[in-house]
Amino acid sequence: MSEQRGLNREQIAKRVANELQDGWLVNLGLGIPTLAVNYIPEGRDILFHSENGIIGMGPRPADEDVDTDLMSAGKGPITLIKGAALLHHADSFVVARGGRLDAAILGAYQVADNGDFANWRLPDKNVGGIGGAMDIAVGAQRVFITMSQTDKNGAPKLVDNLTYPLTTKACVTKIFTDMAVIAVTENGFTLEEVAPGFTPDDIVERTAAELNIPENIRTIAA
Amino acid sequence: MKQKKKGTINTALDQLKDGDTVLVGGFGLSGIPEKLINGVCKRELRGLTIVNNSSGAGRFGVARLIERGCVGKIIVSFPWGRESDVFKRLYEAGKVDLEIVPQGILAERMRAAGAGLGGVLSPSGVGTQIADGKPTHTVNGKEYIVETALPGDVALIKAHRVDPRGNLIYRLASQNMNPVMAMAAKHTIAEVDEEVALGDLDPAQIITPGVFVDRYIVTGRYKPEAWDGAWHE
Numbered sequence: 001m002s003e004q005r006g007l008n009r010e011q012i013a014k015r016v017a018n019e020l021q022d023g024w025l026v027n028l029g030l031g032i033p034t035l036a037v038n039y040i041p042e043g044r045d046i047l048f049h050s051e052n053g054i055i056g057m058g059p060r061p062a063d064e065d066v067d068t069d070l071m072s073a074g075k076g077p078i079t080l081i082k083g084a085a086l087l088h089h090a091d092s093f094v095v096a097r098g099g100r101l102d103a104a105i106l107g108a109y110q111v112a113d114n115g116d117f118a119n120w121r122l123p124d125k126n127v128g129g130i131g132g133a134m135d136i137a138v139g140a141q142r143v144f145i146t147m148s149q150t151d152k153n154g155a156p157k158l159v160d161n162l163t164y165p166l167t168t169k170a171c172v173t174k175i176f177t178d179m180a181v182i183a184v185t186e187n188g189f190t191l192e193e194v195a196p197g198f199t200p201d202d203i204v205e206r207t208a209a210e211l212n213i214p215e216n217i218r219t220i221a222a
Numbered sequence: 223m224k225q226k227k228k229g230t231i232n233t234a235l236d237q238l239k240d241g242d243t244v245l246v247g248g249f250g251l252s253g254i255p256e257k258l259i260n261g262v263c264k265r266e267l268r269g270l271t272i273v274n275n276s277s278g279a280g281r282f283g284v285a286r287l288i289e290r291g292c293v294g295k296i297i298v299s300f301p302w303g304r305e306s307d308v309f310k311r312l313y314e315a316g317k318v319d320l321e322i323v324p325q326g327i328l329a330e331r332m333r334a335a336g337a338g339l340g341g342v343l344s345p346s347g348v349g350t351q352i353a354d355g356k357p358t359h360t361v362n363g364k365e366y367i368v369e370t371a372l373p374g375d376v377a378l379i380k381a382h383r384v385d386p387r388g389n390l391i392y393r394l395a396s397q398n399m400n401p402v403m404a405m406a407a408k409h410t411i412a413e414v415d416e417e418v419a420l421g422d423l424d425p426a427q428i429i430t431p432g433v434f435v436d437r438y439i440v441t442g443r444y445k446p447e448a449w450d451g452a453w454h455e
Contacts, residue, residue: 051325052249054395068251068446069394075250080395088397088429089249090333093326097346126310129276129300134346135326166350 004197006178011222012146014039016105016176019144020046024102025095027051027136029119030074032146033105047081049101051132053092056084073132096132097139103173104140106133108147109164110157113188113209115172117145118164130167137168149177149206156208158182158189179203181220185212193218227388228417229437235261237409238376241294243271245332245374245403246284253396254283255380255413257441262287262378269294273332273374275325275399276300277309282446285309293318297372299325324352327369329402335373336405336434344369377407381430384414384440385423388432397429404434412438 007015013035020026020036022044028034037059040046048057051073058079061067066077080086087095095101108119117137120130137143150156158175174192175182180203181193190212191200200213235258238244244262248254262270263286272293277300278285285308287293301309301320312318323331324346334342343359343366346352357368379400382393390412392400404410412430417440 050395052252052395052398067394069253069396071250071252071395073249086395086397088329088401089325089399090329090402093329097326126302126313128302129298130322130324130347130352131300132325134324134350134352138345138348168347169349 027104029106053087056081101140103142115170115184142173145175149179158207160209241269242375245377247379247400249398258378263290271295273297277306279305295319297321331372332406335371341370374407377403377410388435390430415443
């Protein structure tokens, strides 16, 4: 067991990026989700939305081309792809709440087996805030969560009931962790893939809710 | 045509008074009316309610207003950013109140105010701490939070170009909440990079018609003062 090492942040980003399909409009949250932009499979035309009013966000520019009027919601410098469109904030959230996002990739502190998730504040500490997460999660067609399987104390982050403050109810589609890919289904959590070196039992042990284990669990191509 | 709307930094803020609700544009480093914010700081106003996306970073944007003691309350979506030390300090000392609103609903509450609506039915935050104390309403079996309109006494916004009628266009992705704030306040003051002659803006390109702008000042393009060149990821 001590030899097991889960996927790193880049590998999680690569795995979730492979989930994005040709023609989709996708919003990326801070952290690992932002890295996914670097791993879009060849041949897929994917548009990225940034809630500060951008459809068609492109990669980071060279330092000398940085412009303070072109930045992501995470406040990093970006470019616009050809055919990009700019909006004001209210219309940008029409895109999100109005169901135009094919997927959103967000981080989380916890996900429950009914699809509830928590990512906007800690129970006992003032950190961060909501930002656009509640509007984006409630409106996106699919919500993909990237996070570690357990917290830094080893406590599972996939649970049967949230103990962290709720962000949005019953919206999570799939969770991509350092150890597994887990879908949220009508029957709760269902294991789909494990990271190299992990068995389904390893994931059951690190999940604080019932985990359905179908046959033919795949191994994540890391 | 008479120049009715053009003002100077010294006179443009004359309408502002203690206790006002002030909508301040800007997101990250973009579209922030820094010169107008400096003007408010100099006036040493007190008890303002400031509406913005965040509580400001470092000494940037609304953080300066908070630090100068002008602010009694902020209404924002993201209060506790990594660099929001000014707000954190005064919040923990009980000097500034806080209302947190989901970002899209913050914009929508202002749009509702501008549109003469009493509020909106919001799906964002149903069942969360955000819904505490707010009525809910069910439409076609789906639950919504009743979010009230959020009007401003004054809006301080930033745009790129203005014509003498106060029509505005914005530069790149710097619109953020500026256009909805312009519509939501009784008195809107725009800080702009450049002024052009009447007829020089393509009417089809105008984002904020001058009917929503009461006063503007022309500052020229400047690099945000508090920006030290450091970017996040």
